[in-house]
Amino acid sequence: MIDLETHHEVYIANRTALIAYATRILGSRETAEDIVQDAFLRFAPANMNAGPSAQTLAYLYKIVRNLSFDFLKRQKIEKREQQNEPPFWSIPNETPTPEEFVAVTDEVRRISEVLNDLPVEIRIALEMHRFGGYTLEEIAAHLGISVATAHRHVRTAMMRVATMIAATF
Numbered sequence: 001m002i003d004l005e006t007h008h009e010v011y012i013a014n015r016t017a018l019i020a021y022a023t024r025i026l027g028s029r030e031t032a033e034d035i036v037q038d039a040f041l042r043f044a045p046a047n048m049n050a051g052p053s054a055q056t057l058a059y060l061y062k063i064v065r066n067l068s069f070d071f072l073k074r075q076k077i078e079k080r081e082q083q084n085e086p087p088f089w090s091i092p093n094e095t096p097t098p099e100e101f102v103a104v105t106d107e108v109r110r111i112s113e114v115l116n117d118l119p120v121e122i123r124i125a126l127e128m129h130r131f132g133g134y135t136l137e138e139i140a141a142h143l144g145i146s147v148a149t150a151h152r153h154v155r156t157a158m159m160r161v162a163t164m165i166a167a168t169f
Contacts, residue, residue: 010056011040018064025068035071039063107165114164118157125150126157 011018015036022032043060096104115123121143128134128142140150 007044007056010060011043014057014060018060021061022064022068025065026071031071032068035067036064039067042067107168110164110168111161114160115157118160121145122153122157125153129154130158 018036018039019029019032022035023029026032026035039060043063115126118126125139125143128139129136134142136147136150136154139154140147143150143153145153
């Protein structure tokens with residue numbers, strides 16, 4: 001009967017040879033080291049009633065071999081699945097339908113009309129705030145008005161645009 005300590009001794013004594021064996025199968029020493037480690041984790045608690053250490057070593061090699069081939073098989077399946085997916089650059093972008101394009105264009109045209117109908121000072125305040133990212137203080141300084149008036153101009157313009165958009169739905 002072989003105990004856990006004997007399993008550990010067999011593993012330590014043959015670890016380098018097991019890694020070389022797995023490396024020949026896998027083509028990667030790094031992966032082989034991982035496989036041999038996994039093999040030991042499966043090997044250590046198993047087969048405690050095994051016969052001589054020669055059979056124990058053969059069993060350990062069998063585990064390494066099976067894990068290596070399982071890894072290669074899994075890698076082959078993953079590669080095949082990746083090949084079935086087209087590259088990201090070949091997938092067409094979603095373009096709007098002609099109807100969607102016309103709807104957006106029409107909405108932009110109507111917003112432009114609303115902005116053109118606004119008094120110049122209110123339109124400038126809205127454009128500076130929404131398109132230029134200016135603060136109300138900066139708008140007030142530029143137009144020579146109070147901050148409250150600048151706020152009122154921006155709010156008035158936004159309300160007219162919002163009312164126009166709401167009326168179309």
